[in-house]
Amino acid sequence: MIHSTGDTPGKGYYSCRxxxxVIHLDTDEDALPACPRCGKADWHKLS
Ligand SMILES: [Zn+2]
Structure with missing residues (x-):
């Protein structure tokens, strides 16, 4: 499942596509940032 910068897909680990x-959202209210390494906006959730 793909998520973009500004989405709030829930707490957990996300990997830049x-x-x-890999980043971690601490709460279900946190929004995905732009990637701090490459600046791209697409993430997928790690399970
Ligand atoms: Zn990246």
């Missing part, structure tokens, strides 16, 4: 950078 472009560079593989």
């Amino acid at each position: 472009s560079c593989g950078k």
Whole structure:
């Protein structure tokens, strides 16, 4: 499942589709940022 910058898909780990950078959202209210490494906007959730 693909999510974009500004989405609030819920807490958990997300990996950048472009560079593989992994980030963590602490709460269900947190929005996905632009990737801090490459600046892209597409993320997929890690399970
Ligand atoms: Zn990236």
